Amino acid sequence: MATVEINGKEFEIDEDGFLLDYNNFSDEWVEYVRQQEGIDELTDEHTKVVTILQDYYEKNGIAPMVRVLSKLTKFKLKHIYELFPSGPGKGACKMAGLPKPTGCV
Amino acid sequence: MAFISSGYNPDKPMEDRITDIGPRKYDEFYPSVIAKNKGKWSHHEILEAGVIVHVAESGDEVYTVRVGGCRLMTTTHLEEICQIADKHCDGHVRFTTRNNVEFMVDSKDKVEPLKNDLASRIFSGGSQKFPIGGTGAGITNIVHTQGWIHCHTPATDASGTVKATMDEVFEDFQSMRLPAKLRISMACCLNMCGAVHCSDIAILGYHRKPPMLDHEYLDKICEIPLAIKACPTAAIRPAKTKLADGTEVKTVAVKNERCMFCGNCYTMCPSMPLADTEGDGIVLMAGGKVSNRISHPKFSKVVVAFIPNDMPRWPSMTDAIKKMINAYSNGANKYERLGDWAERIGWEKFFEVCELDFSHHLIDDFRQQAYMSWRQSTQFKF
Numbered sequence: 141m142a143t144v145e146i147n148g149k150e151f152e153i154d155e156d157g158f159l160l161d162y163n164n165f166s167d168e169w170v171e172y173v174r175q176q177e178g179i180d181e182l183t184d185e186h187t188k189v190v191t192i193l194q195d196y197y198e199k200n201g202i203a204p205m206v207r208v209l210s211k212l213t214k215f216k217l218k219h220i221y222e223l224f225p226s227g228p229g230k231g232a233c234k235m236a237g238l239p240k241p242t243g244c245v
Numbered sequence: 246m247a248f249i250s251s252g253y254n255p256d257k258p259m260e261d262r263i264t265d266i267g268p269r270k271y272d273e274f275y276p277s278v279i280a281k282n283k284g285k286w287s288h289h290e291i292l293e294a295g296v297i298v299h300v301a302e303s304g305d306e307v308y309t310v311r312v313g314g315c316r317l318m319t320t321t322h323l324e325e326i327c328q329i330a331d332k333h334c335d336g337h338v339r340f341t342t343r344n345n346v347e348f349m350v351d352s353k354d355k356v357e358p359l360k361n362d363l364a365s366r367i368f369s370g371g372s373q374k375f376p377i378g379g380t381g382a383g384i385t386n387i388v389h390t391q392g393w394i395h396c397h398t399p400a401t402d403a404s405g406t407v408k409a410t411m412d413e414v415f416e417d418f419q420s421m422r423l424p425a426k427l428r429i430s431m432a433c434c435l436n437m438c439g440a441v442h443c444s445d446i447a448i449l450g451y452h453r454k455p456p457m458l459d460h461e462y463l464d465k466i467c468e469i470p471l472a473i474k475a476c477p478t479a480a481i482r483p484a485k486t487k488l489a490d491g492t493e494v495k496t497v498a499v500k501n502e503r504c505m506f507c508g509n510c511y512t513m514c515p516s517m518p519l520a521d522t523e524g525d526g527i528v529l530m531a532g533g534k535v536s537n538r539i540s541h542p543k544f545s546k547v548v549v550a551f552i553p554n555d556m557p558r559w560p561s562m563t564d565a566i567k568k569m570i571n572a573y574s575n576g577a578n579k580y581e582r583l584g585d586w587a588e589r590i591g592w593e594k595f596f597e598v599c600e601l602d603f604s605h606h607l608i609d610d611f612r613q614q615a616y617m618s619w620r621q622s623t624q625f626k627f
Contacts, residue, residue, distance in 0.1 A: 160465060162465065178256075178257075200470065202468040202470045203468060239465065240466065242467070242468075242471070242513045242515065243512055244512070
């Protein structure tokens, strides 16, 4: 497992760049993922998606289904892709510090 | 090698990005004789194993030479396929749904040179690069999966078992002596990617040990509810445990006597690996088909509960497959698929003539419909 340092803070990540421990999430992590995912500027909409993902994860122990995320954020999937070019799994969940999506992906 | 840019700018990933263009349209690649006669074919004939002629209403003919492909191919090999296509077929070639390669020519006198060229090409190890065959009532290519080449959940290897099996049944690839076509498929775990659940003979990777639990990381890298829900027998429940250093972590507990080693939980949760050198092996299934010819499509049924992984040639697996094919070719009527034959003679006779052992593992015990697979009749043969 590799570690990355951003603004003086260290994070343990896996080979796909996902945070290894959700509890280590911090604003520096968001900044790191923003650079990695090629997002120019963080908007309130990004923060809203991240917050909703984290609330859902803390409450339910899983990441929401795409339809649920759409419904909770009131963003269409197309708009989520505009915010996070890699999509809700590789982009938004990574930024929120959630575990890497599993299954036949 | 030093980095060579394709023109993509990582600082502006969305700039000049082309997306949603789909695959190239199929008719861009038609040989002229196919494009001309599309939808106007009159009949076809298998001239010999691996060579088919289609005759159009206009009288045009197209000769197809089908050759075996190993599916996992290098670009060097693909380049050689292209060279052959350039030399004999005006640059056209196609791949079949079982990953064979088909070269098409538009007149009979082009067939012999093409066949001779194909037959002359041999790997330095001695294997044929382009063996001609795979048509009619024989054994064509084996639909298979990734195995130890690339996948993380396999219980056996795909390319290795397939090469071992095709070597054993190679004569049937190049001949058409069987009662009907016999499809062999391979999947390296019971995700069953491909066609194992509906093939005449199927090779399936199988585990025999429950998952190991990596408590320290489980809650960090898994979504625990997904791992619980992945289990078809509800053997997994949420739990808490104390690590060696005294911290209490969320994790799962597995009831081993309910676990049947499907590996679904590992698919969802990387902290539950279950691959094991001695535990893993192969299950053989038989009697499936997808066509509607005469009888309805069938699922294949488990006929050999376990064969150990015996790298690199899997002799006991190829031996069991050979026994089934021989018994089938001796016993079945013309046009009878392996499943039709087994159902006609009765599965008790199938096990007798194939000299396969019947064990309690083969009796269905999964949920309510298992009952339907038991014999509720006095009709059986001693």
